Amino acid sequence: MNTIATLLKGETGIISEESLDVIPLKLLEMGCLPGVEVELLQVAPLKDPLYICVNGSHLAIRKEMAAQIKIIKS
Amino acid sequence: MENPKPVKVALIGNPNTGKTSLFNQLTGLTQKVGNYPGVTVDKKQGSCKLSATKTAIITDLPGTYSINPTSVDESIVLKSLLNTGDKDFPDIIVVVADVENLKRNLFLFSQVKDLEIPIILAINMADQIDRKGISLDVETLQKELQTDIVLISARKNIGIDAVKKAIENCAEASITQPLCSINHKIDEDYFEKLKEVSSNHTLYELWLMITQNNFPATISEEEKKRLLEFTQDVSKVKRYQHKETIHRYKQINDILKRTYIVDHSKAKDLRSKLDRVFTHKIFGYVIFFGILLLIFQSIFDWSTAPMDFIDATFANFSEFIKINMAPGVLTDLITDGIIPGIGGVVIFIPQIAILFLFVSILEETGYMSRVVFLMDKIMRRYGMSGKSVIPLISGTACAIPAVMATRTISGWKERLITILVTPFTTCSARLPVYAILISLVIPEKKLLGIFSLQGFTLLSLYALGFATAMISAFLLHKTLKVKSTSFFVAEMPNYKLPSLKNVVFDVLEKTKAFVLGAGKIILAISVVLWFLASNGPQSYKDVEQNITENVAYKNLSSGEVQQKIAAAKLENSYIGIMGKSIEPAIKPLGYDWKIGIALISSFAAREVFVGTLATIYSVESDDENTSTIKERMRAEINPDTGEKMFNLPVGMSLLIFYAFAMQCMGTLAIVKRETKSWKWPMIQLFGMGALAYLASFITFIIFS
Numbered sequence: 145m146n147t148i149a150t151l152l153k154g155e156t157g158i159i160s161e162e163s164l165d166v167i168p169l170k171l172l173e174m175g176c177l178p179g180v181e182v183e184l185l186q187v188a189p190l191k192d193p194l195y196i197c198v199n200g201s202h203l204a205i206r207k208e209m210a211a212q213i214k215i216i217k218s
Numbered sequence: 219m220e221n222p223k224p225v226k227v228a229l230i231g232n233p234n235t236g237k238t239s240l241f242n243q244l245t246g247l248t249q250k251v252g253n254y255p256g257v258t259v260d261k262k263q264g265s266c267k268l269s270a271t272k273t274a275i276i277t278d279l280p281g282t283y284s285i286n287p288t289s290v291d292e293s294i295v296l297k298s299l300l301n302t303g304d305k306d307f308p309d310i311i312v313v314v315a316d317v318e319n320l321k322r323n324l325f326l327f328s329q330v331k332d333l334e335i336p337i338i339l340a341i342n343m344a345d346q347i348d349r350k351g352i353s354l355d356v357e358t359l360q361k362e363l364q365t366d367i368v369l370i371s372a373r374k375n376i377g378i379d380a381v382k383k384a385i386e387n388c389a390e391a392s393i394t395q396p397l398c399s400i401n402h403k404i405d406e407d408y409f410e411k412l413k414e415v416s417s418n419h420t421l422y423e424l425w426l427m428i429t430q431n432n433f434p435a436t437i438s439e440e441e442k443k444r445l446l447e448f449t450q451d452v453s454k455v456k457r458y459q460h461k462e463t464i465h466r467y468k469q470i471n472d473i474l475k476r477t478y479i480v481d482h483s484k485a486k487d488l489r490s491k492l493d494r495v496f497t498h499k500i501f502g503y504v505i506f507f508g509i510l511l512l513i514f515q516s517i518f519d520w521s522t523a524p525m526d527f528i529d530a531t532f533a534n535f536s537e538f539i540k541i542n543m544a545p546g547v548l549t550d551l552i553t554d555g556i557i558p559g560i561g562g563v564v565i566f567i568p569q570i571a572i573l574f575l576f577v578s579i580l581e582e583t584g585y586m587s588r589v590v591f592l593m594d595k596i597m598r599r600y601g602m603s604g605k606s607v608i609p610l611i612s613g614t615a616c617a618i619p620a621v622m623a624t625r626t627i628s629g630w631k632e633r634l635i636t637i638l639v640t641p642f643t644t645c646s647a648r649l650p651v652y653a654i655l656i657s658l659v660i661p662e663k664k665l666l667g668i669f670s671l672q673g674f675t676l677l678s679l680y681a682l683g684f685a686t687a688m689i690s691a692f693l694l695h696k697t698l699k700v701k702s703t704s705f706f707v708a709e710m711p712n713y714k715l716p717s718l719k720n721v722v723f724d725v726l727e728k729t730k731a732f733v734l735g736a737g738k739i740i741l742a743i744s745v746v747l748w749f750l751a752s753n754g755p756q757s758y759k760d761v762e763q764n765i766t767e768n769v770a771y772k773n774l775s776s777g778e779v780q781q782k783i784a785a786a787k788l789e790n791s792y793i794g795i796m797g798k799s800i801e802p803a804i805k806p807l808g809y810d811w812k813i814g815i816a817l818i819s820s821f822a823a824r825e826v827f828v829g830t831l832a833t834i835y836s837v838e839s840d841d842e843n844t845s846t847i848k849e850r851m852r853a854e855i856n857p858d859t860g861e862k863m864f865n866l867p868v869g870m871s872l873l874i875f876y877a878f879a880m881q882c883m884g885t886l887a888i889v890k891r892e893t894k895s896w897k898w899p900m901i902q903l904f905g906m907g908a909l910a911y912l913a914s915f916i917t918f919i920i921f922s
Binding site for chain 1: 283284286288318319320321322325456457459460463464467489490493494497498499502503587590591592594595596598604705706707708709710711712
């Protein structure tokens with residue numbers, strides 16, 4: 145199963161619809177929505193947090209959160 | 219017809235959109251751009267002349283991504299937009315949006331629009347449109363969003379007049395309707411029922427009251443009861459909030475598809491190149507620690523001269539008053555209470571201003587977000603967040619602004635731990651205490667021929683402070699049972715050159731906040747201490763007579779007699795009595811009642827220690843020459859042992875005591891305010907006090 149956490153640096157994926165319930169409202173509001181493309185830009189030196197670009201927003205989120213957001217790799 | 223009443227305008231927008239820049243341009247007041255520590259938390263207002271007859275009162279609301287708040291700062295936005303009955307309730311809202319990330323900015327716009335308050339959309343950084351490969355159809359967008367749109371470039375002062383014009387026109391027109399009809403798309407019955415609760419509020423307002431559990435004064439008890447029924451089904455409310463968000467983005471996407479095109483091939487390179495360097499697994503940390511070293515170095519190097527100058531100025535001023543005013547209680551209050559009290563605050567301004575200068579530049583450029591990214595995993599092991607790094611760095615200047623800077627940490631437990639451990643970092647108030655004690659008890663030797671032993675001791679005390687902060691954070695992390703949903707998301711803004719204006723205003727504002735906030739407390743306590751030190755029971759009043767009539771002192775010069783009187787007066791004053799009463803408790807640490815007085819008076823601010831000892835060891839108060847104080851302290855004999863009072867064991871024990879003890883009323887007051895409870899400041903006071911006592915006791919035994 146692919147999640148944002150399984151993306152490699154530079155890879156992109158589409159956030160799957162079933163992730164809707166696990167994404168916190170704040171993240172949704174910042175543009176991290178189902179059906180949207182997400183790109184993993186950087187990984188912090190200790191493999192956590194992850195630096196992503198989603199819907200034009202550049203965000204750092206923790207791996208534990210990223211691992212809950214399922215994606216379809218593109 | 220002329221309208222004498224000014225229009226009330228609120229500015230709202232995402233962090234980093236240049237909202238505060240626009241505010242500065244409109245009002246001529248000086249505020250700051252950016253979203254990090256504690257910025258724009260207080261309601262900022264200014265007035266703006268729209269035309270010959272009209273003015274506007276403009277409020278700058280804190281930057282937020284959504285009306286639904288996740289932090290203290292953001293909740294201010296919701297409160298000011300829901301309180302329709304409030305006297306500051308805005309007539310017009312100006313939403314400031316960044317052209318580069320219009321989609322997310324329009325999300326907030328869409329929420330605000332549904333409150334049905336007259337609204338204007340100001341799209342900032344319009345001068346970047348071409349460079350970023352953006353094409354924007356303003357006319358269509360205007361129609362689709364049912365709003366006036368103004369293109370501005372706030373930093374370059376472009377489009378400001380157009381904003382004023384739009385505010386003026388909007389005040390006349392004021393037609394409002396919601397953009398996004400949440401009821402049709404989610405659950406028509408549910409929202410129809412909700413709407414029936416109150417006719418005085420729009421549907422979206424009522425919905426916000428439910429989701430945020432925030433009921434303004436305009437809601438009656440009866441209505442509140444009915445609204446509370448809606449909040450019963452928590453999961454339904456949450457589900458509908460999610461649906462609302464998706465629906466809003468869908469609508470915005472549809473609109474932007476027709477009006478906004480970005481050519482992504484342009485201008486994306488610099489950010490990723492810089493990110494690769496600043497977040498590199500080796501260089502990232504090297505750069506960060508290099509910057510930290512530079513900051514500390516500068517704090518010490520640059521601040522010495524201005525601090526000496528301030529010290530001398532206040533001493534001279536005090537002396538000047540003493541000479542030119544009739545002697546009496548009032549003069550004493552001014553020269554020994556108020557002036558040293560104010561001086562005790564002002565002396566910290568150089569160090570604090572230098573620190574804020576660095577922090578402000580690092581924030582302005584966008585680098586600070588990369589530090590948060592680098593440090594988050596490490597800090598999390600200690601129960602904190604990457605965002606805790608900034609408070610911990612700020613703590614080396616002063617814990618008070620540092621505690622306020624924790625507001626950006628959204629997880630309550632992470633924020634609380636950061637607040638609780640920040641006072642362990644070596645603040646600038648400890649420095650004068652360390653300096654005098656080290657010079658008294660640590661020999662001027664070289665370590666391995668290069669490092670000065672005294673400097674090494676000072677460095678060790680700094681390291682001890684950080685280490686204790688981290689260790690206690692770890693212990694708190696493992697033991698604290700606090701309900702908290704730790705959720706971390708940090709925006710990584712684009713890199714930009716810092717604007718000199720913004721940095722200068724930011725430093726001024728934060729320094730001012732420190733002087734006014736902490737200053738009041740330090741000043742008040744200084745005055746209280748002065749009173750306690752210059753008043754006492756009958757024995758205090760008899761001191762002068764007893765000494766002048768004492769045959770043993772017949773041969774002394776009048777200056778020496780005066781010193782004897784001053785010392786005896788202090789001993790018999792209220793504070794002397796307090797010092798003596800705690801003597802049994804501090805004896806195991808190696809201290810006598812005189813040091814006890816210094817410990818008590820240190821509660822105003824730690825550096826008072828030096829001044830108090832100066833008074834106790836009967837150095838005339840106008841001559842605060844450190845070497846004199848030092849010599850007096852060096853000459854002080856412990857009557858029990860007949861040896862020097864300030865020997866290595868006592869000195870080390872005091873150093874450790876000052877490193878650990880929570881001797882700062884200002885910090886306690888700010889912690890109370892930020893945690894909204896006396897529980898946490900009391901835990902700090904007694905926890906750190908107990909640690910200080912124990913550690914000093916052990917230190918004293920080891921070195922004895």
